[in-house]
Amino acid sequence: MIGLLKRKLAIVDTNVLIFDFVENSQYHELSRKLLNSLNRMIILPNILVEFILVSRRLKIADDEIKAKVEEILKNSIMVRVRKEDIREAISLSLKEINDAIIVCVAKRLNVPVISLDSDVKKLGENIGVLVIDKLD
8 A cells, every 4th residue: 555655645644643653652663664665745724623631641852842743744635514514424434523524635635544543544544544553
């Protein structure tokens, strides 16, 4: 799958950003390699907000979080969420609304999602969105 992503775009889920940020995390190397396979990552505002909230819950210093957010902004394309994305996401899963929004935007943009979350994978399968969670 890494060949498919080479020199491409993909929406990157929060968990991949967190695993990349936390160097001693179980999936740090995998996340780093998945991110490095992209020319630019696509980020949604809700992904960035979730990244900040999770980083703070992990007690990462605010200065480190701000620096990482700046790095993410520099190396990404920020895509807005449209009303139709929200409507489709609500019909897909209220319980996993953030994940549903991600896959619905990916469907609209016709791009894959990089995520290590099984819920995202299932939602993607439900609407025909490729969710990449490993290197092949």
